[in-house]
Amino acid sequence: MNRSVVIASILSVLVLLWVLSGTFGSSNTEKPETADSADASLETTKLEGSNKAETSKPSFKVIIREMSAVPVADSITLQGAVNPSRTITVKSETHGKIEAVLIENGTRVKAETRLVNIATDDRQARLDQAQAELKLREAELEAANQLKTKRMISGNQLEQAVANVAAARASVKQIKVELGQTIIRAPFAGIVNERHVELGDYVSAGDPIANLIDDTQVKIVARVPQQHISKLSVGQTLTAKLLDGTRIEGKLSYISSYADPATRTFRVEANAKPAANMRLGQSASVGLTLGELQAHKVSSSVLSLAADGSIFVNAVDDNNQVVRHEVEIIKNDSDGVWLSGLPEQLRLIVVGQAFVAEGQTVEVSIEGDA
Numbered sequence: 001m002n003r004s005v006v007i008a009s010i011l012s013v014l015v016l017l018w019v020l021s022g023t024f025g026s027s028n029t030e031k032p033e034t035a036d037s038a039d040a041s042l043e044t045t046k047l048e049g050s051n052k053a054e055t056s057k058p059s060f061k062v063i064i065r066e067m068s069a070v071p072v073a074d075s076i077t078l079q080g081a082v083n084p085s086r087t088i089t090v091k092s093e094t095h096g097k098i099e100a101v102l103i104e105n106g107t108r109v110k111a112e113t114r115l116v117n118i119a120t121d122d123r124q125a126r127l128d129q130a131q132a133e134l135k136l137r138e139a140e141l142e143a144a145n146q147l148k149t150k151r152m153i154s155g156n157q158l159e160q161a162v163a164n165v166a167a168a169r170a171s172v173k174q175i176k177v178e179l180g181q182t183i184i185r186a187p188f189a190g191i192v193n194e195r196h197v198e199l200g201d202y203v204s205a206g207d208p209i210a211n212l213i214d215d216t217q218v219k220i221v222a223r224v225p226q227q228h229i230s231k232l233s234v235g236q237t238l239t240a241k242l243l244d245g246t247r248i249e250g251k252l253s254y255i256s257s258y259a260d261p262a263t264r265t266f267r268v269e270a271n272a273k274p275a276a277n278m279r280l281g282q283s284a285s286v287g288l289t290l291g292e293l294q295a296h297k298v299s300s301s302v303l304s305l306a307a308d309g310s311i312f313v314n315a316v317d318d319n320n321q322v323v324r325h326e327v328e329i330i331k332n333d334s335d336g337v338w339l340s341g342l343p344e345q346l347r348l349i350v351v352g353q354a355f356v357a358e359g360q361t362v363e364v365s366i367e368g369d370a
Contacts, residue, residue: 061363063351069294069344080222080286082240084213092203094181101199107192115210118182127175134168141165190214218274220250222286223265231290238270240284248272295338302353314353315346324358
């Protein structure tokens with residue numbers, strides 16, 4: 001065979017092999033690309049399906065109650081006491097032995113009633129002497145006046161006679177006061193709560209004789225926290241309830257201008273008429289009405305406690321997003337609590353309120369709907 005023919009044949013075979021290799025290589029390269037595309041399409045489909053499933057997942061469901069605020073009396077209840085309007089310790093104003101005791105513990109007395117008598121001792125005799133001295137000095141003054149008209153004494157001698165009469169009168173008056181102090185009387189009507197002396201006791205000026213209380217009027221006393229004091233004024237009505245259920249009503253007569261440094265509370269007093277057979281000095285629950293405010297009545301189960309100790313409730317707005325409202329309890333009833341600090345119209349979460357967060361969008365059902 002011609003050598004050129006052989007070479008041509010070999011070249012033809014090589015060209016054919018090169019063509020065939022290109023065709024199969026192209027076919028093999030396209031297959032992996034097709035697999036990758038299929039995998040990518042599958043992933044895209046899965047992702048879209050996941051997003052669709054996530055979008056279609058329902059939000060948290062809550063039940064709400066649509067409420068409107070109502071006017072409620074703004075009142076506070078304090079611990080206080082019911083005391084007598086006044087109480088004093090009657091004391092001796094002179095010295096001497098107790099020669100008569102006219103009262104017992106619990107005796108009701110009128111003003112100026114005798115309580116005890118102190119022995120007069122020599123006071124009456126001293127009074128008689130002082131009165132005799134006064135008569136003598138008055139006679140001397142009369143004689144001095146007559147002598148003065150006759151110019152038989154000097155003006156200084158007349159002035160001395162006048163001074164002697166004044167001194168004698170003062171002495172009489174002093175002894176009369178001492179005699180009056182031997183009779184100890186009640187300064188006002190009331191009850192002898194405790195007697196401190198017995199017959200025969202010796203007392204000095206300032207020694208206690210008896211404790212006297214005025215129970216014709218009583219005084220309701222309490223201490224008001226500083227956050228409420230600005231709402232009070234003299235003349236406001238308050239009530240006091242004793243432990244036995246007795247109730248009395250009074251008018252505020254005094255509001256302290258200075259807070260107790262230890263408690264930051266202000267003392268208030270009210271005058272009132274006592275109930276029949278009332279024992280004074282008892283503890284009392286004192287109620288004060290401070291005014292009127294808008295409030296909502298809710299079950300205590302909807303209340304939540306924040307980390308800072310404040311109380312709040314969860315509600316939803318018109319877009320069904322959770323809104324937190326800080327509240328203040330103004331009154332407790334047997335079936336719920338009254339809250340202030342809420343808007344007049346309220347969509348309160350009553351079921352599920354503990355499982356939502358502020359700003360969260362929720363699915364809402366109205367309480368009572370089927």
